[in-house]
Amino acid sequence: MLRLTQKAWNNVLIFSMLILIVLLNYDRLFGSAEGGTQAVVKESDFIVSLQINQMTFERIGTGWRVMAPTEAQLPNMQSEDIDALVAQWQRALIRPSPENLASELTASPDYLVNLSVAGEATPMVMGLLEVDNTAYVTYGGELYLLDFPTLAQLLPPDA
Secondary structure (H helix, E strand, C coil): CCCCCHHHHHHHHHHHHHHHHHHHCHHHHHCCCCCCCEECCCCCCCEEEEEECCEEEEEECCEEEEECCCHHHCCCCCHHHHHHHHHHHHHCEEEECCCCCCHHHHHCCCEEEEEEECCCCCCEEEEEEEECCEEEEEECCEEEEEEECCCHHHCCCCC
8 A cells, every 4th residue: 555644645635536526527617619509498497488380389377378370270289298399398409500501591490489488578589490301490690400309399290
């Protein structure tokens, strides 16, 4: 066994703890070169309203109110289905797109989404589009790739 003084053992312990902290927080400290994924909605945020094109899902107490321009456009969804749809938005992940799309494509997305979270005065406005079987999200003037879930999982069945 090594014969070290009390002071030397304290230094060994301190440096080993520093190395452990760096290893456990490596992603946060050094990040990835490509920017990595980010959540559309923070874990702590609570979605109170979701509008996809002209269909609106609005939280009323513990349930949901669904509105559409006409009765025929109302989706055939139960409260559990709407909860699952909103949960998909809560878990959605995006990452910066390495390529740019033509401005004509991003100017007219397939789906326009307004997402309101509790405590925020203005909703998040984003566009969803699919080009060559790749789902893109436009938000804040930036183009992102949709990492999780799929585009179909973020839309009501009749959208």
